[in-house]
Amino acid sequence: MMLRRAAGLLSRFRRAAPAPPPAPVVVPPARRWADELNDAGVTAEEWVRRRLNRHALYVNVSDVRLDQLRREHPALVQATIDSARRVLRHEFNLLGSGSYTPDDPDRAAGANGYRPIDWYLDPVSGLRFPRGVPLVEWNLDEMRPGRADVKLPWELARCQHWPLLGQAYRLTADDRFAHEIARELRDFMEANPISTAVNWACTMDVALRAANWAIGLELIRDCPSVEPTFWEDAYKALFEHGTFIERHLENHYGVTSNHFLSNIVGLFFLAAVFDDLPRGRLWNQQCRSWLVEEMAAQVLPDGADFESSVPYHRLVTELFLAASRLADYVGAPLAPGIRTRLSTMVDFLAAVQRPDGLMPQVGDADDGRLHILSGYGTAQPQDGRHLFGPAAGVLGNLVWTSHGGEWMAWETAWWGFDPPAASPSEPMPRDGLRHFPKAGLTVMRRGRDYLLITNGIVGTAGFGNHKHNDLLGFEYHVDGLPVFVDPGSYVYTSDPDARNLFRSTMSHNTLSVGGEEQNELRPGWLFRMFEKASPEHLEVDERNGDLRYRGRHHGFARLPQPVVHERTFTLSRLDGAVTITDVLRGQGMYRVRWHFHFAPQVEISIAGPGQFTIRSVATILTMSGPAALLPTVSPAWYSPSYGVRLPCVALDLEADEALDGRREYVFEFAR
Numbered sequence: 001m002m003l004r005r006a007a008g009l010l011s012r013f014r015r016a017a018p019a020p021p022p023a024p025v026v027v028p029p030a031r032r033w034a035d036e037l038n039d040a041g042v043t044a045e046e047w048v049r050r051r052l053n054r055h056a057l058y059v060n061v062s063d064v065r066l067d068q069l070r071r072e073h074p075a076l077v078q079a080t081i082d083s084a085r086r087v088l089r090h091e092f093n094l095l096g097s098g099s100y101t102p103d104d105p106d107r108a109a110g111a112n113g114y115r116p117i118d119w120y121l122d123p124v125s126g127l128r129f130p131r132g133v134p135l136v137e138w139n140l141d142e143m144r145p146g147r148a149d150v151k152l153p154w155e156l157a158r159c160q161h162w163p164l165l166g167q168a169y170r171l172t173a174d175d176r177f178a179h180e181i182a183r184e185l186r187d188f189m190e191a192n193p194i195s196t197a198v199n200w201a202c203t204m205d206v207a208l209r210a211a212n213w214a215i216g217l218e219l220i221r222d223c224p225s226v227e228p229t230f231w232e233d234a235y236k237a238l239f240e241h242g243t244f245i246e247r248h249l250e251n252h253y254g255v256t257s258n259h260f261l262s263n264i265v266g267l268f269f270l271a272a273v274f275d276d277l278p279r280g281r282l283w284n285q286q287c288r289s290w291l292v293e294e295m296a297a298q299v300l301p302d303g304a305d306f307e308s309s310v311p312y313h314r315l316v317t318e319l320f321l322a323a324s325r326l327a328d329y330v331g332a333p334l335a336p337g338i339r340t341r342l343s344t345m346v347d348f349l350a351a352v353q354r355p356d357g358l359m360p361q362v363g364d365a366d367d368g369r370l371h372i373l374s375g376y377g378t379a380q381p382q383d384g385r386h387l388f389g390p391a392a393g394v395l396g397n398l399v400w401t402s403h404g405g406e407w408m409a410w411e412t413a414w415w416g417f418d419p420p421a422a423s424p425s426e427p428m429p430r431d432g433l434r435h436f437p438k439a440g441l442t443v444m445r446r447g448r449d450y451l452l453i454t455n456g457i458v459g460t461a462g463f464g465n466h467k468h469n470d471l472l473g474f475e476y477h478v479d480g481l482p483v484f485v486d487p488g489s490y491v492y493t494s495d496p497d498a499r500n501l502f503r504s505t506m507s508h509n510t511l512s513v514g515g516e517e518q519n520e521l522r523p524g525w526l527f528r529m530f531e532k533a534s535p536e537h538l539e540v541d542e543r544n545g546d547l548r549y550r551g552r553h554h555g556f557a558r559l560p561q562p563v564v565h566e567r568t569f570t571l572s573r574l575d576g577a578v579t580i581t582d583v584l585r586g587q588g589m590y591r592v593r594w595h596f597h598f599a600p601q602v603e604i605s606i607a608g609p610g611q612f613t614i615r616s617v618a619t620i621l622t623m624s625g626p627a628a629l630l631p632t633v634s635p636a637w638y639s640p641s642y643g644v645r646l647p648c649v650a651l652d653l654e655a656d657e658a659l660d661g662r663r664e665y666v667f668e669f670a671r
Contacts, residue, residue: 031243031279033236040277047277048231056272057218058329058416059163059373065413066170072419076374076410077171083377084168087161088180090117093377094155095367096643097123102156104191106131114183119157119191119199122148124643125494129153129198131191138197140493149494150198151366151642157188157199158208159216160369164376166219167414178220182230185213189237194244203248204259207266210241211322212371214269235273242270242283255461256297257307258316258368264290265319265370272330288334291323295338297461303344304439308459308467309363310352314384317345318370321387325394325415339395346391349384350403351434352441355448355480357405358382361488362441362454364466364503366642373414374407381641386411393417433547435540440471442540444547444571448480451571451578455535455551458519464529469518471535471553472567473508476578476669479618482599484509485648488639492526499526502639505555509597511582513563514590518555532558538566547571561588563659577670584663594629594653594667597636600646604633612651614669625667629653 037044061069070077086092093099102118109115120129127148140150162181169177192199200206217234220226245267250259268287274280298306298316305313320342327334354360359382367381374386385405389412392400401408401420409419434443440456452475458464468489476484487507490498500523505512512518520530533555540549552566563586570579584592598604603615610627613620636650657663 044232052221122152133197135195154205159212162212162216166216175225178223204262207263210266211269300438302436302438303348311365315368361486364489374411389420390415442549450477458531465527468503469505470508471518473510485599490639511594513556545573580667582665596651600648
């Protein structure tokens with residue numbers, strides 16, 4: 001009963017899992033804070049005094065470095081303080097919500113004017129989740145009000161604004177920022193008793209909250225006006241987060257994922273905080289072992305996260321990178337193999353980076369982060385450049401700093417490193433072809449032209465929780481600006497129809513036959529995809545001035561008369577022209593449909609049979625294809641981040657085709 005519906009959002013994910021006989025789950029006995037202190041032979045007052053007098057986490061920026069940040073980055077200092085002031089007013093903008101202030105309607109403001117936060121609100125729908133439900137009774141499907149999105153209260157309760165408040169306190173010495181952390185902690189614990197839904201229903205969110213609480217407390221620990229009794233309450237609450245995590249680990253679904261990794265890393269932060277106590281030492285030992293196991297399980301040999309999503313790759317990279325940095329900081333580095341594989345993860349993130357510095361939209365995106373140390377509330381969620389400076393610091397490869405953005409030096413400082421070199425002597429080469437066979441991604445570059453090709457297996461060891469039906473799809477950017485884009489993912493459980501539409505074959509830059517999905521989707525199984533396509537890489541090369549990829553998949557082999565799709569991409573180094581050649585092999589009469597999804601502000605017009613004009617801000621392309629295909633230009637949506645969708649247009653080309661052996665179709669894009 002203890003684990004019943006504990007993961008909330010993943011309830012469908014669990015029902016979809018294979019059902020071997022469950023292994024015995026060894027659940028540690030509940031550990032009380034008072035017993036932990038007693039076994040260590042120390043009082044709470046003594047332990048807190050000792051704790052406040054030492055550094056435990058890597059965010060401890062020196063006063064000298066703070067002065068340097070103030071001198072060299074005044075605009076970023078001001079942006080950080082402004083964002084923190086919005087938090088003081090409880091103004092949030094999370095997962096596409098727009099600005100909102102979650103005042104709790106059930107609790108009055110305190111004598112100090114503090115307004116309790118509504119930790120149960122979905123601000124998009126205006127609906128509130130039930131409060132105080134015992135975790136053993138929690139059932140998301142039955143207890144969710146309407147189509148309220150559980151990710152909204154979860155996102156707020158991760159408290160990723162606490163490091164921001166701590167940074168603002170260090171930059172200004174304004175006690176209001178420290179007092180806000182103190183008041184929010186008591187507010188949260190009052191409104192969310194341990195082991196009650198909704199904000200204890202997903203252990204991943206508990207673990208991320210624990211890490212951000214630990215960082216926030218670390219940054220304000222020298223504030224003289226925070227009352228002494230607060231610290232005892234705060235570290236007791238933080239310790240209880242750790243005991244909750246160890247009793248509710250998300251490693252019982254048949255396959256682990258970023259959820260379990262978040263559990264580990266959150267607990268690893270707590271191990272550093274409580275490293276002089278028995279439980280802290282136990283957590284440290286166990287987390288180090290798990291990190292080795294999960295690096296092997298979750299990271300493919302070519303460096304990509306195994307969940308078939310570039311945005312989730314960013315999250316998993318950040319989790320492993322932070323764990324490695326923390327281990328170095330406390331003087332006990334992780335196993336060497338982790339650093340080696342972590343380097344391939346950073347290389348992968350750099351290799352797929354778009355010309356504008358953002359991540360391409362491959363697979364799901366929910367803006368997941370461990371901690372946000374730069375650009376809180378202002379940076380684009382699609383921007384992963386904050387990691388390159390810290391990665392260079394942890395792993396010693398300054399080449400990565402050539403990929404960083406305006407916040408790189410700032411982010412690097414808050415990870416405890418000196419500012420990275422402004423311009424590495426040997427920047428990472430950008431032209432040419434990079435192929436990641438296990439991830440199923442291929443990147444072609446010619447100056448600021450960029451072609452990303454997707455053709456990967458169902459991820460998460462075949463579970464497909466964040467995979468999209470994007471086989472032989474592509475993104476194409478010209479002169480540094482997006483023209484053809486992946487549609488993104490938009491939302492999860494709050495709109496199942498949209499969820500399935502955004503991950504469907506018909507929404508991606510590829511073709512469909514007979515209305516069939518490449519891999520099987522079942523409408524009610526929002527976090528499962530069933531492998532049917534068996535994609536293959538047939539040819540990857542650079543020759544005669546061209547970059548070339550040829551692949552195929554068998555997703556349409558389950559039609560009454562099987563059809564195989566093969567597609568070749570060619571990017572000319574000479575003039576940047578792109579040619580796509582589709583080959584269908586099979587028999588039967590089928591409706592064949594090509595989909596081309598354009599970035600916002602890109603216009604498409606029909607110039608004649610098989611002729612089209614594409615206009616973006618920076619360029620005009622001509623597109624040609626088979627004249628017999630029926631064209632339709634329609635409104636569409638592009639989702640750059642979770643909960644956000646922007647209007648765009650799409651071009652669909654269709655025909656009823658009598659297949660009898662091999663049929664070829666050629667499309668060209670030229671300036």
